[in-house]
Amino acid sequence: MAVRAAWLTTRGDSAGGQTREDTRRVPLGMMTPVGEWQTDPGILPGAGGDEAVIGGLRLYRTGPMTCRVLGGRAVVQGTLEQGAYPVFVDSPVHLTVENGDATNPRVDLVVMRVYDDPYDSSGRTEAAVEILQGTPDPRPKSPEVPPCAIPLYEIAVPAGASAGSGGIDWGSALRDRRFPTVAVGGIVPTGAAAGRYAGQYRDNGRALERFNGQSWGSPLEDTGWQPLAFGGAVQNVSYAPCYIRRIGGVVYLRGRAEKRPGLAEWIWPDQLIARIPEGMRPFGGRIYTFAAARNRIAQYETCRLEIKANGELYCMSGNPNTPATDELPKWISLDGVSYPAD
Incomplete structure (x- = not known):
C-alpha cells in the first residue's frame, strides 16, 4: 500500500x-x-x-x-x-x-x-x-x-x-x-509560514525571525538608529549627524563629530564628544581606536576615543598638556564602531 x-x-x-x-x-x-x-x-x-x-x-x-x-x-x-x-x-x-x-x-x-x-x-x-x-x-x-x-x-x-x-x-x-x-519549538524553513504561537521561529531565507503573537520580527531587541545625544559641557561639537543603535547585546555607532562652524576647527584632547544613553553603555568603560579625519601629519590620522562607564565619550587625541594643532583631528568618524553593552 x-x-x-x-x-x-x-x-x-x-x-x-x-x-x-x-x-x-x-x-x-x-x-x-x-x-x-x-x-x-x-x-x-x-x-x-x-x-x-x-x-x-x-x-x-x-x-x-x-x-x-x-x-x-x-x-x-x-x-x-x-x-x-x-x-x-x-x-x-x-x-x-x-x-x-x-x-x-x-x-x-x-x-x-x-x-x-x-x-x-x-x-x-x-x-x-x-x-x-x-x-x-x-x-x-x-x-x-x-x-x-x-x-x-x-x-x-x-x-x-x-x-x-x-x-x-x-x-x-x-x-x-x-x-x-x-515539531513545536522547531524552526519553520520558509518565510511564508504563518505564525502559530508566541515564541515560534522561522527562517525567512536570510535570517531567523520570531513570532510575538501578532507579527514576525527579529529575535533580537533592536532599538533602531537613534540620534546620539549632545548636552551638558558639549557646547562646541556638532554632528553630521551621529547615531547609536543596539541590537541584542551589541551597540553600534555611526556618523561623525566635528566642531561647530565659526569656532576653532580642531577637536582638542579630553574633549567631551557625546553622551551614550543608559542601556547602551559598555560595562566598566571601553577604549576604542578608529579612523579620524586626515590631518597635516600622516601619523596622526587616527585618534583614540574613550567611552566611560557613565556614558561620556571623550576624544583622547594628541597631547592633553601642550597639544599641537598638527596632531589634532578636524572631525572624528564613528562609523564601524561597535561594542558589547551591559
Missing part, C-alpha cells in the same frame, strides 16, 4: 489496522499546535531531492497526461474531534489527469487526503494522494481543499488537452502548493 496513515484504523478493522512498521515510519511528534486541540498540517521538510525546503511528495510527469508523486511524510489535520493524522507515502503514487474540456481550461488540485468513515461517512478508511478535478472556465480556479486534506500541487489543464493532442505542458502547468510543518 503506497499511502499509509497512523491512528486511523484499529487492529480489528477490516483495513488491517496500524502495524508496528507504520508506527515507526509515520512522523509522530511533528506537531505544531494551532489552538488548544488542533495541529498545524503540512509536509516534513528536508525529505530528500534537490529542493532546499521541501523534498517530500514531489511530482514528476510520466506522460502527456500522467504523473507520479514520490514518497514523503506529512501531517493532515481533520476536524476538532478527529485530531491530526500522521501520514507517509512509501512508494510512488501514479496519477492520471482527465482530458481537458473542449472549450475552456481548468485547474486540477493534487491533495493528500485522509478518509475516515466514522467522521466523513465516505465509506472509506484510508489515506490517499489524488486529483480533484476543477471546473472548466475562461478564468479557472483551483478546487477548494476538502476537509482532512492538504494541497500538494495545482495542474493547469488546457482546453482540449489529451494524450493525442500533446497533453499538458508540465514545465509551466504546475504550481507547488506544498508547505512545511515542524
Whole structure:
C-alpha cells in the first residue's frame, strides 16, 4: 500500500489496522499546535531531492497526461474531534489527469487526503494522494481543499488537452502548493509560514525571525538608529549627524563629530564628544581606536576615543598638556564602531 496513515484504523478493522512498521515510519511528534486541540498540517521538510525546503511528495510527469508523486511524510489535520493524522507515502503514487474540456481550461488540485468513515461517512478508511478535478472556465480556479486534506500541487489543464493532442505542458502547468510543518519549538524553513504561537521561529531565507503573537520580527531587541545625544559641557561639537543603535547585546555607532562652524576647527584632547544613553553603555568603560579625519601629519590620522562607564565619550587625541594643532583631528568618524553593552 503506497499511502499509509497512523491512528486511523484499529487492529480489528477490516483495513488491517496500524502495524508496528507504520508506527515507526509515520512522523509522530511533528506537531505544531494551532489552538488548544488542533495541529498545524503540512509536509516534513528536508525529505530528500534537490529542493532546499521541501523534498517530500514531489511530482514528476510520466506522460502527456500522467504523473507520479514520490514518497514523503506529512501531517493532515481533520476536524476538532478527529485530531491530526500522521501520514507517509512509501512508494510512488501514479496519477492520471482527465482530458481537458473542449472549450475552456481548468485547474486540477493534487491533495493528500485522509478518509475516515466514522467522521466523513465516505465509506472509506484510508489515506490517499489524488486529483480533484476543477471546473472548466475562461478564468479557472483551483478546487477548494476538502476537509482532512492538504494541497500538494495545482495542474493547469488546457482546453482540449489529451494524450493525442500533446497533453499538458508540465514545465509551466504546475504550481507547488506544498508547505512545511515542524515539531513545536522547531524552526519553520520558509518565510511564508504563518505564525502559530508566541515564541515560534522561522527562517525567512536570510535570517531567523520570531513570532510575538501578532507579527514576525527579529529575535533580537533592536532599538533602531537613534540620534546620539549632545548636552551638558558639549557646547562646541556638532554632528553630521551621529547615531547609536543596539541590537541584542551589541551597540553600534555611526556618523561623525566635528566642531561647530565659526569656532576653532580642531577637536582638542579630553574633549567631551557625546553622551551614550543608559542601556547602551559598555560595562566598566571601553577604549576604542578608529579612523579620524586626515590631518597635516600622516601619523596622526587616527585618534583614540574613550567611552566611560557613565556614558561620556571623550576624544583622547594628541597631547592633553601642550597639544599641537598638527596632531589634532578636524572631525572624528564613528562609523564601524561597535561594542558589547551591559
